[in-house]
Amino acid sequence: MDTVERATAGEKITDAEAARDELQAALAGVGITLPSLGLDGPSLAADAPRPLVELGRCAPDVARRLAAALRCTGRER
Template sequence: MEATEQRRKVAADRVRTAEDAVVRLKEGLAGLGVTLPSLRVDPVSCAGNEPTPLVDLGRCNIDTALRLCEVLAERESGRGESGRGEPS
């Protein structure tokens, strides 16, 4: 595989990884009753020959921000369903 092809493959893998992260975040947050409506892969960070994709968490309304704070506080205090990533 020539160097250019290899770089393209690596770049495509990075973008796919970022897209997968967005899907996982959306699903995980939805399971906690939180929706970040602008959650996405930042398209500008994917431009160019060697993209460095960023996940844009976006903006949300106050109710969503407060719900996210509530979920984080529950997890921190151990009241969450599964604690710190451990199975329930």
């Protein structure tokens, strides 16, 4: 991997981290925490990473609150 490819890979990872942080902040704004929210390790490990945001697992009550928040947002559109 050359310097340009390394910079591009770093930018992709930085972008994925920013997306994760945006989602975490938006969820916190409606009182929801996804405890396993993070970046998917294997998607970062390739020579040309294609980072994925891992939503992880949550308790049933959190899933219901998330569904309710999405329904409310859908009604506002």
